[in-house]
Amino acid sequence: MFQNISFKLIFAVGLAAILIISIFAYLNVRSQQQVLLAEVERHSNQLSETVKSSTRYDMLLNNRPHILKIVQQIGDDPSIKDIRIMNKEGSITYSADTSQIGHILDKKAQACYVCHAENQPLEKLPISNRTRVFRVHPDSSRVFGIINPIYNEPSCWTSDCHAHSRTQTVLGVLDVVISLKNIDAQIASAKFKMLLLAVIAIMALSGIIWFFVKNWVDKPVNALVTATRQVASGNLNYSIENVSSDELGVLARSFNNMTQKLSEARLQLVQSDKMASLGRLAAGVAHEINNPLTGILTYSSFLLKRAKDNPELKEDLEVIVRETKRSREIVKGLLDFARQSVPKKTKVDIREVLERALHVIENQLSLKQVKIVKQFENDLPRITADANQVQQVFINLIENGADAMGERGGTITLTAAAIQLAPFGILQVKKAACPKGHDLIDPAFKIDGLPSIRLKAASNGEEGFIHLHPVYGKPAHHYGIAIHRKSKFTLSCPRCNISLLEEGKTCPSCGSAVYALEVPSQGKLAGCTNKDCAWQYWETAEREGKKEYVEIKVADSGCGISRENLEKIFEPFFSTKGQKGTGLGLAVVWGIIDNHSGTISVDSEVGRGTTFTLRLPAEKG
């Protein structure tokens, strides 16, 4: 919990908030306090000047009862704690509180100390030194005192009473004491408000940070952690979903990319490992079987040699020798297969390979009354291929064609032509995803034997799925729900419902709405939502431009392949030939063509025949 990144972030931000807000609150409260005190000081000074000036005249007349009255009347104000006038000796001569009159103040008292700290009392004082803040009792509220010296002036010593001599500078002191209770209460309330604000601010900040950290950092990081654990435990098919568009999203995407590459590499590794162990097995079997076969072949051929004069025995022995030789060829084939795992690619002329393949099975074909029609274009570009493997492909396909025609025989047409193919209508979309990275490929719904792309559509309150043909530019899409061009509809990812429609864009050929899918690491694929419109645009593929291929067709006039079998013919161990076939022929064909980055497709009509179309990329230049 404390190691948690979100906790650490919240802790750091909270700490910073506490620091800033406390400093701010402290400074704020202090300045408020100072302003208030200054105000009090100004008021008190004014007040004491007022008292002084209003009593001046009476002082000159020495009208003591009148002075006392004024002092008492002003001192009645509830905020004024006390007004006292002391003479030079410290004796209180006038006071709002009459009980104090006559008391002699100690020079160490609060009001006197400022001037009488030294033995020689000060006579002139700045205002800051004339004020004091103190408590009467430790429990009582604070009070503010201001002393105002009453200076001697000519009218004092010239007045009739002659109370003061001329030499005196200060005749006495006016001391006004004002209660700070209200101000203290104001300051306390301000402090409390500040504290409250600080607590609320810190909590709100932490909350907001917690929320965003949770969503922007915690979740994607946790998803990454889960993904790495999955990958570490061997699940390379795991991919992170709901990828955001920030740096963590980039990380997640590159992680997905990495696992995918790893998984492909592992598949490749497993495949080559399989081939290698199959090769070892074949080699072992070949070696082990060849020894007993040597025994059979030598003894039988020896017997055959000695049985020249015995035609009956000779015939039987010939069968043994012939069949043993056949076994020898099978084992040799096994060894060749084992060695095939390492293809040896060179530049080859496809016509030569075709001719050689025909030459190998020529006898077999004439026995089965199969006529071969060759339609080879001149000047075919060369291809980079393992001639033996490609020859094997043709032999397998031609033999299959011959087998499909049965005893009546028939015709096999071989065509070879150079073609230029734009990616449009050819390239298969093998991966597709919504902007959030959800896989849209639906292996359960195949169109022309290829996994389709599934989108969710809603129109007129109905919901359904649209399966797009995975070949770029092929309009044979399957609409599970009718979409009317005029009415409103939505097209979204079946997983996260994110809209796949491109806002504000329309199809350049028919004007319908346009969808856009991500093809991971191969850009964007856009297409028209109109079922009858073939418009699609895949920028990455278009940029690569046209490519040259050699297209070879092997067409037979045989029995054809039923629709349900058509999907399975390239799967290993699928055979319609019963005991005669191993079910590996077309699987090997598929593997070889795939190894040569070619494509193979099949068209068939039951009773009319089958056509295999191979496309192999031509050598550049």
Place this chain on the structure above:
Amino acid sequence: MKKTTDLLVIDDEPVVLDAVVKLCSAEGFQVDTAAHALEGLKKIAQAGYRLIVCDIMMPDMDGFQFLERLAEKHVATPVIITTGYSTVENAVKSLYLGAIDFLAKPFTVEELLSTVRRGMKYQELSQSFNAAARERNDLYPVYVPCPPSYYRLGYAGWVNVESDGSVKTGLSDLFIKTLGGIRRIEFFEREEEIVQGNLCARVETEDQLIHNVLAPISGKILNFNETLSQNCALAEKDPYFRGWLYTVLPSDLEYELKHLTPCSSDRL
């Protein structure tokens, strides 16, 4: 002088030993057997043999190691290698290591006997060649070694790289002499591919045996020697020039030349 037996067969498979013993004895050869290479080496040390037939895959020591050991001990007895794992690589490697012939299992009586006969003849020829060399009687060559610019696979087939990048192949004089009289040569067709170490022609001899010729190089056959097919004696007269077999467009000359022996090394 050690007692000399005709043939020593080394194989870990009893049925192969039995078969070879039976067939060769019927032809009048004396045959000795060994169940593994070490036993074979022991026997060779004790007695002399005219010819050895040895398997490749055996426990403890395989056929290749056996060939190397013989070369170390300067045993001149010619060796025919036979194996159930008859890949091109094995065939080429054994010939490169000094075996005179390669016989793929399973073999027929004819294949075995033609190979053994050839081996016996080879032994005779090389012995008299050595004897002639010892006596410095160079005026009477037992056989003509192939020209120094040529390469050979084993002792049978030669290769010469022509100026136009194609190669010519043919049979060595020594091989032709081991055959005896040639009656007919069965060629492969033009345009066909031949693979180094695999069959490229069959030679039928006067004694009605059919001898397999292994291709010294891989490639596409551009042409075969029509004059030779009409007049087989040409090979015996001029095996290295007018008696050529094929012109071939090699598929991987550089790589395959590494497995051939340069004929210049024969004259050291």
